[in-house]
Amino acid sequence: MTVYVLCFALFLVGVYGVLTKRDLIKIILSTGIMGYSANLFLILFAYKKGAIYPILSKGEEIKAMVDPLPQALVLTSIVIELGITAMLVALAIKLYEKYKTFDITKIRRLSG
Amino acid sequence: MILPFFVIIPLLAAFLITLISGKKDNWAIILSILAELSVLVLAVFCYFFKLDDVFVYSMSGWKIPYTICLVQDALSCFMLIVISTIALMSLIFSVTYIRHLVTSWRYYALFMLLVTGMNGVIVTGDLFNLFVFMEIALFSAYALVSYGRKAEEFEAAFKYAIMGSVSSSLILVGIAITYSYTSSLTMATIAETLKTKPVEVTYWLGGLFLAGFGLKAAMVPFHAWLPDAHSSAPAPISSMLSGVLIKSLGVYTIVRLFFNVFGAPALFGTLLLVFGTLSIIVASFLAIGQWDIKRLLAYSSISQIGFILVGFGVGNFLGILGAIFHLLSHAIFKSLLFYNTGAVEMALGTRDMRQMGDLRKALPVTSFTSMVGSLAIMGMPPFNGFFSKLFIIMALIKAKLYFVAFLVVGGSILTIAYFVKFQRYGFRGDRVIEKDMVKEPISFGMKFSMGFLAVLCLLTSVMLIPGIREAVIDPVINVIANKTGYIQSVLSGR
Numbered sequence: 199m200t201v202y203v204l205c206f207a208l209f210l211v212g213v214y215g216v217l218t219k220r221d222l223i224k225i226i227l228s229t230g231i232m233g234y235s236a237n238l239f240l241i242l243f244a245y246k247k248g249a250i251y252p253i254l255s256k257g258e259e260i261k262a263m264v265d266p267l268p269q270a271l272v273l274t275s276i277v278i279e280l281g282i283t284a285m286l287v288a289l290a291i292k293l294y295e296k297y298k299t300f301d302i303t304k305i306r307r308l309s310g
Numbered sequence: 311m312i313l314p315f316f317v318i319i320p321l322l323a324a325f326l327i328t329l330i331s332g333k334k335d336n337w338a339i340i341l342s343i344l345a346e347l348s349v350l351v352l353a354v355f356c357y358f359f360k361l362d363d364v365f366v367y368s369m370s371g372w373k374i375p376y377t378i379c380l381v382q383d384a385l386s387c388f389m390l391i392v393i394s395t396i397a398l399m400s401l402i403f404s405v406t407y408i409r410h411l412v413t414s415w416r417y418y419a420l421f422m423l424l425v426t427g428m429n430g431v432i433v434t435g436d437l438f439n440l441f442v443f444m445e446i447a448l449f450s451a452y453a454l455v456s457y458g459r460k461a462e463e464f465e466a467a468f469k470y471a472i473m474g475s476v477s478s479s480l481i482l483v484g485i486a487i488t489y490s491y492t493s494s495l496t497m498a499t500i501a502e503t504l505k506t507k508p509v510e511v512t513y514w515l516g517g518l519f520l521a522g523f524g525l526k527a528a529m530v531p532f533h534a535w536l537p538d539a540h541s542s543a544p545a546p547i548s549s550m551l552s553g554v555l556i557k558s559l560g561v562y563t564i565v566r567l568f569f570n571v572f573g574a575p576a577l578f579g580t581l582l583l584v585f586g587t588l589s590i591i592v593a594s595f596l597a598i599g600q601w602d603i604k605r606l607l608a609y610s611s612i613s614q615i616g617f618i619l620v621g622f623g624v625g626n627f628l629g630i631l632g633a634i635f636h637l638l639s640h641a642i643f644k645s646l647l648f649y650n651t652g653a654v655e656m657a658l659g660t661r662d663m664r665q666m667g668d669l670r671k672a673l674p675v676t677s678f679t680s681m682v683g684s685l686a687i688m689g690m691p692p693f694n695g696f697f698s699k700l701f702i703i704m705a706l707i708k709a710k711l712y713f714v715a716f717l718v719v720g721g722s723i724l725t726i727a728y729f730v731k732f733q734r735y736g737f738r739g740d741r742v743i744e745k746d747m748v749k750e751p752i753s754f755g756m757k758f759s760m761g762f763l764a765v766l767c768l769l770t771s772v773m774l775i776p777g778i779r780e781a782v783i784d785p786v787i788n789v790i791a792n793k794t795g796y797i798q799s800v801l802s803g804r
């Protein structure tokens with residue numbers, strides 16, 4: 199149970215960062231943290247204590263096995279997050295070129 | 311089976327465009343229009359010949375629940391037709407509009423990826439696959455919003471991307487919890503398992519999904535990104551985002567999950583009513599204060615999404631009919647109005663209503679079609695917007711929700727207010743714009759797509775004539791209203 203609570207705390211760290219930080223790079227990192235905790239949730243749900251990898255081979259007894267599906271899902275979602283982060287960093291570079299600052303409170307030509 | 315082709319054709323087109331088009335964009339235009347036309351033809355074929363059947367396509371021959379399945383029923387066919395129509399018209403509109411910005415094949419490749427993502431979200435029957443397709447659509451949406459390479463566009467795209475990734479994380483956590491609870495990712499088996507479990511569990515899952523997908527649908531507490539992103543994008547992309555993206559990623563997924571998978575608990579109906587009414591009222595007031603025509607239209611999108619959510623929230627036959635029909639009619643007239651702003655921006659070089667004036671002489675087609683679109687969104691009788699709003703209000707009165715009905719009527723009066731402003735200052739103002747003040751002429755393709763959608767504003771009202779309605783819209787309503795039908799038809803199709 200503790201580990202789930204810690205994982206949720208990690209998610210909240212990400213939310214806190216997105217809401218309060220003013221630096222573009224820190225905001226990008228915070229969204230990354232939210233993504234990591236989502237992935238960690240998936241892995242934790244699949245984990246069983248003392249279980250083995252789910253590959254059958256001759257002469258081996260079938261004991262408790264780890265659920266392999268979340269690992270596949272996490273691989274996919276890591277790739278997606280890589281893409282998102284690259285996109286965000288590229289946008290941050292372009293924003294720096296245009297506004298000469300990384301401060302989100304100074305980047306406000308759109309309002310109303 | 312034609313189901314996978316809704317994803318394959320646009321995806322293949324996107325890759326072919328990057329391969330064969332050199333520096334020019336001719337091949338990209340031909341390929342993308344061909345691909346979108348064939349998707350439209352396939353969708354129309356599915357809609358009119360296979361409407362009452364449910365088709366399930368299991369990828370690589372595995373059986374449900376081990377496979378990723380694609381599901382085609384009346385609701386998904388309906389959404390596919392809406393998406394393909396608007397996408398085809400936007401492509402025809404963008405030919406000259408995008409050359410006026412930057413000539414590049416990249417626009418068409420990204421556009422095709424956007425269509426791939428949306429079609430995928432519509433046809434998939436697997437929760438994680440839905441997430442993946444949603445990310446494909448959002449990726450290309452971020453890139454397309456910043457396509458004009460101005461400072462404001464990068465700013466809007468950055469805000470949109472941050473909001474999008476926050477909501478995607480929420481959805482991923484929701485999917486993880488759903489999987490750990492039901493041991494399945496296929497929506498039909500999830501629904502079957504959840505039926506036997508206590509209803510409180512669906513409340514927790516539903517909360518996560520409502521926050522995640524509500525952000526994509528821009529319901530009012532989650533709406534802050536929409537006016538920036540939709541008003542900064544190039545006009546045909548604004549029409550794609552406002553017309554279909556928020557509906558396919560937001561409203562469609564909310565409806566599919568809450569009605570077909572969670573079995574529509576009464577709490578979620580109430581929540582949709584509350585958020586919908588809030589969206590209508592708040593966004594209408596914000597829209598009245600705008601002077602930028604695209605921002606006004608973007609706020610109006612939030613308020614019209616509110617009407618759709620209220621219709622689904624009531625949950626009776628009339629409400630769902632009104633919501634489905636408003637989804638279609640809003641896609642048509644909002645795209646039309648965004649094309650109009652694109653044409654005005656190209657011709658006059660401004661989006662500020664105070665610098666516009668009487669455009670009837672200079673841009674006759676644009677000002678006429680904008681009048682048609684405005685009348686439709688205001689809810690004037692022969693146009694489609696009237697009927698959809700009428701059905702939603704009738705449904706509210708039938709369900710004895712008089713206060714909500716009062717607020718919704720108030721919202722539609724506010725809609726009239728800000729579109730009267732739009733017409734009075736933007737297209738029929740005091741300062742007469744002569745023909746020689748136009749910087750760039752409006753091409754035939756732009757006129758064609760505006761005219762076509764203006765005709766559709768009138769023609770779609772025909773769908774509500776009794777006799778045609780039973781054949782065309784009722785199967786779609788049945789999919790939503792019949793809570794267990796989705797589970798049975800998908801699982802029996804395995």
